[in-house]
Amino acid sequence: MSNITYRLEQKRNLVTELPGPRSSELTARRKAAVAAGVGSSVPVYATDADGGIIVDVDGNSLIDLGSGIAVTSVGASDPRVAAAVAEQAAHFTHTCFMVTPYEGYVAVAEKLAELTPGDYEKRSVLFNSGAEAVENAVKVARLATGRNAVVAFDHAYHGRTNLTMALTAKNMPYKAHFGPFAPEVYRMPMSYPYRDEAGITGEQAAQRAITMIEKQIGADQLAAIIIEPIQGEGGFIVPAPGFLPTLVAWAKANDVVFIADEVQTGFARTGQWFACEDEGIVPDIITMAKGIAGGLPLSAITGRADLLDKVHAGGLGGTYGGNPIACAGALAALDSMVEYDLRERARNIGDKALTRLRALAADVDVIGDVRGRGAMLAIEIVKPGTDTPDPDLTKAIAARALEQGVIILTCGTYGNVVRLLPPLVIDDELLDDGLTVLEDAIRTAR
Template identity: 80%
Template sequence: MSHYRLPQIRSLVTAMPGPRSAELAARRARAVAAGVGSSVPVYAADADGGVIVDVDGNSLIDFGSGIAVTSVGASEPGVAAAVAAQAEHFTHTCFMVTPYEGYVAVAEKLAELTPGDHEKKSVLFNSGAEAVENAVKAARLATGRQAVVAFDHAYHGRTNLTMALTAKSMPYKTNFGPFAPEVYRMPMSYPYRDPQGMTGAQAAERAITQIDKQIGSDSVAAIIIEPIQGEGGFIVPAPGFLPALAQWARDKGIVFIADEVQTGFARTGSWFACDHEGVVPDMITMAKGIAGGMPLSAVTGRADLLDKVHPGGLGGTYGGNPVACAAALAAIDVMEKQDLAARARAIADQVVPRLKALAEETGVIGDVRGRGAMLAVELVKKGTDTPDPDLTKAVAAAALAAGVVTLTCGTYGNVFRLLPPLSISDELLDDGLTVLEDSVRTAVAGAAS
């Protein structure tokens, strides 16, 4: 794996948060809008490999990767060097004014890596939400249709259109409407909560039937779906669900958009989550892990679809920033040379058996799921499938107190997710898992007392 600049250890020298983090929190309260939330109350000073060092000198294990962004590590030497080298020459010219090679090179690489061997083209943006907006925009123009199908538990962003596509109201949508029209929500394949024995093909037929009844396939411009849902709870659809939807969309002239903002770039044990079932989307949206922490996103899709958009119809002042493009090329190079997709699979091999054993031991884990280094447990009240968000919060708090940064998610707020950097060492991963196991035990004992 990568050479580590910082010691890869968990080390606590203060309580959480420490005094300097508390000082920064007070400054933040005066200067930063209250609508911006943070998962943990500690402030980062340094990060490398699988650790975050806070301003008080605590070395914390990172099980979040900045929400699946720093897969190669938060200060990977190749990425840092590429950023510095590009910044020394120019930080911006605007690709729409004076273009540059880095943007072209990233587009070429995305055509190579994304699923399918058809002719592809790309357009670069800054955030996942921007990529989603522009994929939908291009699909509507290319098809001449308006309706867009999204799914229960989906998360696609916080802009107006992407809020409409996102399922969960609080905190993402509450009181922010009205939302963009012609967005329709269909049932997702959710094996843990679907009727027992429902197959992926049956779940797809359930959604297709509702699309036909509620919209009519001739009116649908696009279906957009996360191959593994992220914020909705790391929901892995039953086998066959995605291929059946994609094939139906192809037969009906509907653009099938895979939102791989969180799942892409080796996170699930393949370059993209669509690869696991051989699904070839018409368009794919990407961000997060693409550029080692620099803001960059992309839409890659069928050339015949994207080329229907008139010149000037796609773009943005900062889209495909040259420094971010340099970071992306360096990060992808690291992923290839270190075979981080294989590393993601090895992480699953180390983590999943322990999570399943913990489920057997405690009785409060209803489901262990995910792929590669995108893993989760769904916490429920013992002996039921009733979501237990309070227990989930307690586990996260206990883990932080012991020096592990974690994330929760899920429509019901009861899913505990693991997104370690793919560069994390086995020893650090093992230590973090031990903390997590103890945190679940501690939270269960506290709930019982």
């Protein structure tokens, strides 16, 4: 990673208990104004952020190991992104690309064609959120194939719209009481090495799913398979080697569109531009969001031109999709990723963190598994000496870390996974401090 000049001191510093008085005041205001259905992981309110630090309204400097759920990979106030956004906003904030187009949208699409896997001719469409990207990828697959059925997997998370809730596996809090959901969505077993029966290979796990697809749906009825190459909300599950390539080969042989959902894994997070590159996977369509634009709301689908160009004019789009400010932020963020060599930095973060976490796992009896790739890492918390998920201890670990000024996120189908998504620009000293606090929390939280 190239030398980065930080605007804020990269040091944890607590001047009040958490939450502090101003954060507590804002919580009271929030309860009177914001719907109760909108949750927050931590009870502190941000006023500034840079590199791996978030400063709250009470003046506390906290270590950020969540990146706004893998969004601020280049930091929350990268100078190049901030300057590009300001310059674009000074000219125009919106015209709607579907009415009066502009170069930024085209430039982002060109960049995505360059970065995404596959040497085929590509097309892209820009949207606002990961859920929008997923929904439109499915729309394209259904129209292009003339089929309706879509396969998703156990532990999957694909969004909160009606269709993407159907694709998402976990009921609470994402799906409970929000149905009925979109039809023709089928769920297949995932490769989950920690919880699969002993000895099952990735190829065997894939064949298990393929057999179910053929028996329960029929290949000739299937429009698409959609999968996260590393599952996110489901627990940062890394499938066994061979699982994804076997699915891709079957999909290709049966003219089924293979959609890689890289909303959380994309843009250097796992040490490659995209996680599917690790096993040489070439999807027909790839969905992207989160880290794409340095914190600005932007998402995209990029895929085979022969698929996307089948959609009639006006069939894809949206009023704010590919907003010019978000496009400016994306182009700047991608430039920073290259300048800082954040793919290599993600690999370095992974090497450093995994070494420490695996040593910790060997010394305590509440860690069932340590896994991940690059700067997308997970610790599965279990009841001592078993593989039984312990969501209560997981919550206690996150709370204990926050008390010491470190923000960590949890996830998992069973609510028992600590996930680490630090900004890729975090420096080694701050990362080490954050890991030390986390290790102490795992040892002491009860």
